[in-house]
Amino acid sequence: MRKEILSGIGVIISLFFGNLFTFSNSLIVENIPPIKIGHLSSQTGSLKDQHEYAIMGARLSLEENNVLAGFFGKEFSLVSESYTQIKFAPQKALKLIQEDNVIAIVGNLDEQATLFISELTQKHRVPFFNSASKADNLRGVDCHRYTFHIKPSAAIYISAIGQWLIHKKNLTRWYFLSDDSFANIKIYEQAQHFLKQENGREIAHEIISTGKSTYLPILKKIKYTNPEVVFVILNSEDQINFLKQYKKYDLPFQVVSPYMDIVQLWKHDAKNLIGVWPTIWYHELFRYSARELNNRFFRKYNKPMDSTAWTNWAAVKIIGEVVIRSNSTTGKDIIESLESNFPFDGHKGSALTFRNRDHQLKQPLHLVTPRSEPGKRKGDILKIVTRVPIPGIKVKSNSLEGLGIPHSESKCQLESL
Amino acid sequence: MNYLIVPIILAYLTFFTDLTANPLAYVSNERSNSVTVIDTKTDKVVDTIAVGNRPRGIGLSPDGRILYLALGRDNAIGVVDTVTRKQIDAISAGSDPEAFSVSPDGNRLYVSNEDANTASVIDTQTHQIIAVIPVGIEPEGVAVSPNGMTVYVTAETTHTVSVIDTIALKVISTILVGSRPRAAAFTPDGKQAYITSEIGSVVSVIDTKTNKVIDSIKIEKKDKQIKPMGVIVSPDGKHVYVATGRGNLVAIIDTSTNTVISYIPVGMRVWGVALTTDGKKLYTANGISNDVSVINTETEKVVATISTGKGPWGIAIEK
Numbered sequence: 001m002r003k004e005i006l007s008g009i010g011v012i013i014s015l016f017f018g019n020l021f022t023f024s025n026s027l028i029v030e031n032i033p034p035i036k037i038g039h040l041s042s043q044t045g046s047l048k049d050q051h052e053y054a055i056m057g058a059r060l061s062l063e064e065n066n067v068l069a070g071f072f073g074k075e076f077s078l079v080s081e082s083y084t085q086i087k088f089a090p091q092k093a094l095k096l097i098q099e100d101n102v103i104a105i106v107g108n109l110d111e112q113a114t115l116f117i118s119e120l121t122q123k124h125r126v127p128f129f130n131s132a133s134k135a136d137n138l139r140g141v142d143c144h145r146y147t148f149h150i151k152p153s154a155a156i157y158i159s160a161i162g163q164w165l166i167h168k169k170n171l172t173r174w175y176f177l178s179d180d181s182f183a184n185i186k187i188y189e190q191a192q193h194f195l196k197q198e199n200g201r202e203i204a205h206e207i208i209s210t211g212k213s214t215y216l217p218i219l220k221k222i223k224y225t226n227p228e229v230v231f232v233i234l235n236s237e238d239q240i241n242f243l244k245q246y247k248k249y250d251l252p253f254q255v256v257s258p259y260m261d262i263v264q265l266w267k268h269d270a271k272n273l274i275g276v277w278p279t280i281w282y283h284e285l286f287r288y289s290a291r292e293l294n295n296r297f298f299r300k301y302n303k304p305m306d307s308t309a310w311t312n313w314a315a316v317k318i319i320g321e322v323v324i325r326s327n328s329t330t331g332k333d334i335i336e337s338l339e340s341n342f343p344f345d346g347h348k349g350s351a352l353t354f355r356n357r358d359h360q361l362k363q364p365l366h367l368v369t370p371r372s373e374p375g376k377r378k379g380d381i382l383k384i385v386t387r388v389p390i391p392g393i394k395v396k397s398n399s400l401e402g403l404g405i406p407h408s409e410s411k412c413q414l415e416s417l
Numbered sequence: 418m419n420y421l422i423v424p425i426i427l428a429y430l431t432f433f434t435d436l437t438a439n440p441l442a443y444v445s446n447e448r449s450n451s452v453t454v455i456d457t458k459t460d461k462v463v464d465t466i467a468v469g470n471r472p473r474g475i476g477l478s479p480d481g482r483i484l485y486l487a488l489g490r491d492n493a494i495g496v497v498d499t500v501t502r503k504q505i506d507a508i509s510a511g512s513d514p515e516a517f518s519v520s521p522d523g524n525r526l527y528v529s530n531e532d533a534n535t536a537s538v539i540d541t542q543t544h545q546i547i548a549v550i551p552v553g554i555e556p557e558g559v560a561v562s563p564n565g566m567t568v569y570v571t572a573e574t575t576h577t578v579s580v581i582d583t584i585a586l587k588v589i590s591t592i593l594v595g596s597r598p599r600a601a602a603f604t605p606d607g608k609q610a611y612i613t614s615e616i617g618s619v620v621s622v623i624d625t626k627t628n629k630v631i632d633s634i635k636i637e638k639k640d641k642q643i644k645p646m647g648v649i650v651s652p653d654g655k656h657v658y659v660a661t662g663r664g665n666l667v668a669i670i671d672t673s674t675n676t677v678i679s680y681i682p683v684g685m686r687v688w689g690v691a692l693t694t695d696g697k698k699l700y701t702a703n704g705i706s707n708d709v710s711v712i713n714t715e716t717e718k719v720v721a722t723i724s725t726g727k728g729p730w731g732i733a734i735e736k
Contacts, residue, residue, distance in 0.1 A: 064574060064575070067554055068553070068554075068575040068576070068577065068593075071575070071577060071591035072591075072593070289555075289597070292531065292532075292555055292573075292574070295532065321576070324593065325593065343596045343616055344616075345573075345576075345596045345597045345616040350616070351596065351616045351617065351618065
């Protein structure tokens with residue numbers, strides 16, 4: 001209905017004013033309500049600290065979308081909801097859909113809530129953009145046609161660090177350390193599978209409980225087993241604590257993680273840490289056009305842009321651009337646009353598109369490691385090791401399409417529109 | 418006194434007339450803060466001019482006496498006397514100027530200000546900014562129509578082209594083009610404009626009468642990272658030459674069909690392009706290989722490769 005109204009007004013104005021259509025934008029904006037984009041954010045667990053960055057990213061994007069929309073007589077608004085208990089997630093999402101009439105929802109949510117909302121939005125035919133959960137099942141057995149994933153999957157993170165270890169550093173003997181949480185055991189299994197596919201060897205898998213204060217017995221055990229790689233899969237605080245102790249103990253083995261929460265890391269002195277891990281975004285990325293986006297974010301908030309801010313910025317930006325280009329706000333049209341190789345400029349130097357088989361955004365990542373000394377600006381604590389896919393390595397898995405679970409192993413079956 | 422000055426002037430004119438007998442190409446080197454001067458007849462470097470910090474956008478006054486340079490780190494447009502080959506002035510031009518265009522009468526410069534989301538209009542006589550015009554986010558490429566009546570300014574983040582009326586000094590239309598538009602070029606008759614889009618990997622064709630996109634040309638080649646960047650239309654209007662960045666190729670578009678008819682391999686990270694007045698030679702600035710490729714446009718072959726300073730970005734050729 002909204003599309004028909006906009007089209008109708010557009011035709012009438014075009015007939016009367018021809019090329020002066022854009023001069024009439026302000027008149028149209030005054031008469032047409034803004035197009036609403038929903039934003040749902042968790043303030044529980046590890047996502048609590050990310051909430052602020054998620055909102056900042058989404059708001060920057062809203063501003064940018066409104067500059068574009070203003071040229072064409074449209075306006076967007078962001079309806080933000082958050083919760084502190086996961087049980088409220090579905091009702092917050094329902095409010096966005098039924099009361100606020102949002103055209104799409106961006107969710108910065110944990111795995112369980114992402115699954116709830118993915119099912120709910122599928123039922124209500126509202127596009128949903130996952131900006132926080134890396135669970136592989138959401139791109140596998142639990143995938144949905146109306147859900148798109150900005151956040152890389154766990155398998156993509158594992159591939160990214162794994163490519164570097166196997167094909168760049170030739171390190172194939174891995175020691176795994178994980179906690180006993182369901183999510184991290186799943187990540188371990190995926191990493192173990194990757195290593196097997198690459199003909200590497202698992203030296204050991206040590207499962208520990210969360211919240212340990214000392215890792216000395218484990219460090220001694222690692223030293224004894226003499227691996228080439230120590231692969232750490234712990235929650236953020238434990239991971240940082242372990243990497244600090246690992247550095248202090250001064251083991252010679254390459255230590256890596258499949259991911260790191262930089263917002264958590266900013267609370268610590270990174271020079272006491274060691275390790276390499278993949279990241280979606282880092283505020284010291286200056287190549288391509290990353291500098292411009294990082295500068296815009298810093299100018300607006302006086303804070304560096306992190307990966308959470310980027311995924312939420314990207315989700316809102318994609319929604320806005322698709323609506324303007326397709327001149328439609330219907331879920332079906334948004335999905336058809338995104339499934340037709342819609343080229344998104346994520347300031348990463350190449351067009352980013354969604355993989356049609358599971359709706360995962362294909363994007364380069366960067367491997368980072370702590371600097372020995374902090375940089376000039378607040379938060380300058382890491383340095384870039386390499387971009388992934390890694391330049392110069394010619395294997396199928398070292399490509400935007402190949403990162404993550406291969407097509408042959410995908411269990412995703414998207415519904416019809 | 419006069420009989421002292423006259424011979425000096427004569428000697429000066431003789432010396433520089435000889436030097437400028439062949440049209441010269443000027444290449445901005447963003448990483449060595451210099452301009453390489455190339456004789457387009459011999460394709461040899463004849464001089465290197467030291468300029469301000471991070472020169473990228475480059476353009477000549479219609480009489481060829483003044484060379485302008487966008488100096489990103491100086492927040493200025495550098496003014497170089499092409500006779501003495503010295504930078505003689507720097508015009509304050511807002512934050513981080515990257516690209517600009519000189520009006521056909523030489524009286525104005527139109528400059529994109531990337532961080533400020535504006536286009537600045539500079540009077541070349543007074544060196545004053547006479548207007549600051551809001552455009553899209555991250556403005557980049559600037560092109561003035563052959564009749565000087567309109568200016569197209571691309572904006573990378575909003576994927577738009579702002580059309581500025583040069584009399585009213587206002588945006589009269591905004592056109593949505595391919596993702597991340599970089600450069601713009603008009604056909605000699607001014608009826609169409611070609612806009613390159615780096616991320617969309619397309620060249621949008623705009624009817625300048627209606628300010629609407631009438632065609633979109635995909636620029637793609639297997640196993641190449643094609644990123645359409647610099648663009649120029651041949652003097653006869655029959656061909657459009659598109660630099661493809663890290664694709665290390667120049668794409669040639671036939672304007673009668675708006676299709677790519679060939680790709681010519683050049684140096685690494687090809688960016689700025691310029692043609693000699695007769696259209697027989699195309700010069701490309703290759704930012705990573707630190708050289709300029711010279712293409713014979715009839716045979717579509719590279720006939721010379723000329724070493725430059727570090728990071729050659731843009732090229733301007735005398736008329």
